[in-house]
Each structure stands twice: as C-alpha cells, then as structure tokens.
Amino acid sequence: MSTATDRTDLEDVVLAEPDRERLSALLVGQDRPPRPSALSASLTFGWRAMLKIKHVPEQLFDVTAFPIMLVLMYTYLFGGALAGSTEEYIQFLLPGIMVMSVVMITMYTGVAVNTDIAKGVFDRFRTLPIWRPAPMVGYLLGDVLRYLLASFVMLTVGMIIGFRPDGGVLGVLAGIALLVVFSFAFSWIWTMFGLMLRSEKSVMGVSMMVIFPLTFLSNVFVDPKTMPGWLQAFVNNSPVTHLATAVRELMAGEWPAADIAWTLGWAGVFLVVFGVVTMRLYNRK
Template structure:
C-alpha cells in the first residue's frame, strides 16, 4: 500500500522505468571504442571517394607525370629519375593522404558529431587513436600502389625485398607521426574551410620544400640548409636508403628523430587541445 491508500503496482508494469532481471550493460572499454572508430575510418574508403582517390589515383598520376614529364630534364632519362623519385613519391602520397582523417575530424567538430561522441560514456581519446589506427590500411594501400607501378616501369630497389619491407614499415611510423600535425590544426581551427586551407598550405611547404623531387645538393646553399630541416626530407632520405641498401646510421637516426619530434610536439599539443574542448 502507498501512503495514499492505493495498492503499489509491481515494477514490471512500468517497462519504461525498469526491466526486472536486467542489469545495465557495462561501459565499452578503451579497446572497443578505438576499434569502433577505426572501423568507421575504414568504411569511408568504400563510401567517400576523396579518401579512395587520394590513396589510389593520386599516387599513380604523380608517378607517371613526374617520371615522364620531368625525369629526363632532372636526371637525364626517365629510368634514372625513377630510381631516385619513386621512394619520394611514396612519401609524398602518404603525407597528402595523412591529412584526410584530420579534416574529417574537423568537420565532425564543426557539425556537432564531436559533441554527441563527447556525451557518451567512452574513452574519449579513442576518437583520435581509433581514427589514426584505422588509417593504417589506407596508408598501406597508398604505399603499395606507386611501388607496384614503379616496379612495372623499371624501378629496381638495390636493398631487395627486406629493404623495401623495412622502408614501408618506417613509412607507417612517419605517416602516423606527421598525422599529428594535421590533427593539431583540425582541433585548433573550428572552421572547416580555414582548417583545410592551413593544412594544405603547410602540406605544400613540407612536400615541395624537401628533397622529394630533386637532391638537396643541387639547390642553393641557403635553400639546402632549409630543406635539411624539413622532416619530410629525412623521411625521403631514410626511405631511399632502405630501399637501395645504402642508408647510413646518421640518416637512419635523423629519420627516427623526425618521427619522435613530431609525436612529442604535436601529439601532446593535440591531446591538450582536445581535452580542453571537452570541458
């Protein structure tokens, strides 16, 4: 009986209030949350043409255009230039591809998707970690396409199969590292158009201010000094050295330090900005 004299009804008659015998499901763990956002990233390869085009079409066009349009002028013959350029074009394609997830995150923040995710009981860094983890397959595809095309066109890595595999593994690390730079701008700048403009500007500077298209030794002294400070230069040098089997210990250390510096500076800054937006 209730205080008013009416008989209390069982909880089972109020299905919207409680469900007898049922317990609240446990909150998803960090691994599950990361896997979910990684799967969301992979699905976009099928449904978002920009992601697939950047991963497949863009590297093919770059390889063909630069090898046969500029190769003879730079190295004497397209074949000779291909030996120098192909490792660089893989780096170029990966850096260009690495910005896609950052711009997607920026759109999520601008459109309110970020706020809906923030209100759910999940491990919040999974948005960043899972997204970048799902990019591994896209990066592998972006690496494999120009490499396969280069082998068909006559590229012959002197480092053999082992050198190529080590180079591709290093490129996964470098692409993961440089992705934090784009993530930083994606979280920092609220407007998608402005964020895309800044990311494209820095991407242009990093790619064409490097030794991807031509050796740094052929540049003026002041420009050579600037190019050697570019982390993309160290990535291209490390990739070439591994594929051709002539990588020095100093170049390898510089390539690894470039990855470490990008992660320490921009992963930390991005995490701080991301956590600040959650308050």
C-alpha cells in the same frame, strides 16, 4: 466512459507493478558492462573510419588516381632533363614521390575531424565512457590503410615503368613501415588544425601552406647539392628529407641508421607535442 477507462488503466498499472519491480531489481542488481580498453576503443573508431570509406569510395581517389598521376607526370617530365633517362630517374624519384604523396595525404585527417565537429558528432563522443584519445587515435589508425594503399599503388606503377629496388622485399617493406610510422605521428598536426579552425576550407588552406613548402623544399626530386647554400641548410635538416633519404636507401638495400634515427626522432616530437596539444583542445572544445 472516462471513469471506466481510467479504472482499466489503473488496474493495468497495478498488475504491471510486480514486473516493474523485477525488472528494476534485475537492472540494478547486475554489474555494469566493463569499460572498453584503450586499444579496443581506438580500434572501434578506426573501424568507423574504414566504414566511412566503404560508404563513400570516392575518398580513395586521393590514394589511387592522385599518386599514379604524380609518378607518371614527374617521371616523364623531369626524367630526361635531370637524369638523362626516365629509367635512371625513377630509381631516385619513386621513394621520394612516395614519401611526398603519403605525407600530403595526411592532411585529410584534419578535414575529417573538422567535419565531425561541425556535425556535432564529437559532442556524443565526449559523453562516452571510453579512453579520451580513442576517437583521435581511431581516425589515424583508419588512415593507416590509406597510407598503405597509396604506397603499394605507387610502388606497382613504379615497377611497371622500371623501378627496381635492390633491397628486395624486406627493404621495400622496411621503407613503407618507416613511412607509415612517420605519417601516423605527422597526422597529429592536422588533428590539431581540425580542432582549432572553424571550417574544412580553413583546414585545407592552412594545411597546404604548411605541407607544400615542407615537401617541395626537400630531396624528393633532386639532390640538395645543386641548391644554394642557404637553402641546403634548410633542406638537409627537414624531416621530409630525412624520411625520403631513409626510405630511398632502405629500398636500395642500405641501412641509413642516422636518417632512420632522425625520422623516428621527428615522429616522436610530433606525437608528443601535437598529440598533447590536440587532446587539450579536444577536452576544451
């Protein structure tokens, strides 16, 4: 019984040998698929980030409910005390609070990176024949959608309660575009923390320690002229202050060349410095 079975199996192998040879020749003879370009790989990982939002829509709470809460809370708490009326204060506050909210949202990029590392996903990414920074750039491209959504949600709420941008549609779009460019570059700080730190809680804790002083010690809520001299020196040179001023004046119909230049300069510094550090950590992780 056993001999007959072995003989049948051997005959099957012999009969299948020509098929194997043809299959081997076909596989070896064909050219390998072309390596994806840097843009293609980055967009693919960006699409992956968007699919994660699709499957877990609760992730959008921080770009919908949270910004709405901030706009309403700060407008009606401080508007009468600081500007005499909420209608006047919203003209000053909305561009600033938009900057603050979107900049704070950027820290969740580091949390997502750290989560994928803990799950072992990055080990698979490093084995793929793709442009090395593509997974990181993909995270940031996916988050651009979150920045845009938060900006338009806050703008809509602001318009409902009295915000009127004198710069019109072009001024608003220019302000949002500048905010997104800065946020994309600023997010590289959190990708670095996501690679350096051991847990999500550590990333969140360190991010909060950095981002809260940077956003609150700015001109988001009040004019720095009311602050002590030593504090004005810090606030007036803060990247968040330059960004908030640029967005505010663009939406007001002005062209703040100096603040735009400072904002783009800070964005370039963040991208070059923290992008390089992030990729070195990624390659050694």
